[in-house]
Amino acid sequence: MDFRRVKDYFSWLYYQYQIISCCAVLEPWERSMFNTILLTIFAMVVYTAYVFIPIHIRLAWEFFSKICGYHSPISN
């Protein structure tokens, strides 16, 4: 029962996505092509975020802490 409601909600959400992005007027093969491309791009974004953002944050933190580190010896 709960599953049906969740499924209905997701199918309504998918329909909204189709309507807003004009997928509803495309032919089925165009629709699958567009969905594939969109999911691929989304997957690449997620992968990049997962792999690279922690490294960038660590490097930025080291860079700024080195600058602040230089400040403290001079002021002493």
Added chain:
Amino acid sequence: MANPGGGAVWNGDLHNHRKESRSLQGGNCPKNGILKEAQQNGKPHFYDKPIVESFEEAPLHVMVFTYLGYGLGTLFGYFRDFLRNSGIEKCNAAVEREEQKDFVPLYQNFENFYTRNLYMRIRDNWNRPICSAPAALFDVMERVSDDYNWTFRFTGRIIKDVINMGSYNFLGLAASYDESMKTVKDVLEKYGLGVASTRHEMGSLDKHKELENLVAKFLNVEAAMVFGMGFATNSMNIPALVGKGCLILSDELNHASLVLGARLSGATIRIFKHNNMQSLEKLLRDAVIYGQPRIRRAWKKILILVEGIYSMEGSIVNLPQIVALKKKYKAYLYIDEAHSVGSVGPTGRGVVEFFGLDPRDVDVFMGTFTKSFGASGGYIAGRKDLVDYLRVHSHSAAYATSMSPPIAEQIIRSMKLIMGLDGTTQGLQRVRQLAKNTRYFRQRLNEMGFIIYGNEESPVVPLLLYMPAKVAAFARHLLNRKIGVVVVGFPATPLAEARARFCVSAAHTREMLDTVLENLDEMGDLLQLKYSRHKKSARPELYDETSFELDD
């Protein structure tokens, strides 16, 4: 001195008006007794209610998604064009022949691109054949497409009793035969159908004369002339009235027939913003001060072209201010009442009666019989010398076949019904029913939260849909629920403002309107169309009448 009817705002205009009527009473009387009647009936009631028109803007995310949707459609359009050109896919659209491949390409402009790639995908919502009279309920032929709308075939089934929200049937007079149309049958038996001549040769019938007298009486003017086709009335008669050396000031959203007539005339055309009196006044001032572009002489004539009700916006022209401007700057006014004659005003006489003005203030009345009278054809009415000039010089009178007699009789019968000359009050009841239906429909739609354009008294109701996929889904879903609507997209409207246009009719009963409204409610929830941010009622934009000077 007491000001009759509402007049605190209209002091300037009232003063002018009184001056005119006094001078005419002394002078030569007009031909028939009609004008005398207008003067004696005396003080017209001036339209003192505030004009409530709204053109609400959509929220930003809606516009972004609309453009994104069109962008995606365009990308796929390029992709499909590439597939078609390289031969991977069969091309169903028009292409040039082999011999023409080295010539200038014919089908590469944006209009053809749009038609091939965007319009074709949702083409099944337009040009749907119907197979009954366009009354409040009508029958639609069912058709399906096997190859994504490139070709259609009829299944043979007929969808019966579809509620008609698209036909211009404002007073419900476009119905199948009933006993009140007996005079049309008699005229058909006596005169036949074809006229086989133009007005100048042997096509002027006594039916035309009777109809023209009736139209003049209906509009309270001196004379009128009728033509066989409404579009041709505009496009063939504006060139006869203005020519080179004249100036036409035309509204931004004028109909194609007015634009065509203006261009054919050879006059200079300047466009003012839709219903915007400041823009019009600026153009008038510049025209009077600077004259013609290089030779600096005064313009021979300045003609203001407006419509009574604009069919894509549902807005009503701001006639009192235009008349005041025209009198101040000595211009002429041509008003196209295609949608407003028979449908606005307390007795259905059009926008002049709606605002309570004097018919002598407007120089040229033009209208069609297609919308409220259930027939076809157009008329031009005004002063007798204007109409006599058009009888001789109009291109339509010289070259176009005149109106067919049964159609003329149908218009005569409808007009007599509206005026009450057939002895019943059915006409007046229909006009009042239309006003009631309009107000109810608009009020309910506003309450539901849709964005509706236009004046709250206009029976043309555009409901904004914005996204192209929603346009297609809206029309298809409603047809499945047996409601027929007209949806409009680019190029008839701006690119991002696709809409569904409802035409309320006096023939719609309260139950029909409630059914339609219920279904619209469900559609609004399913497709998320309720964009309005003013839940209670449309925010009224009160026109500030004192925003320009009336001192003269």
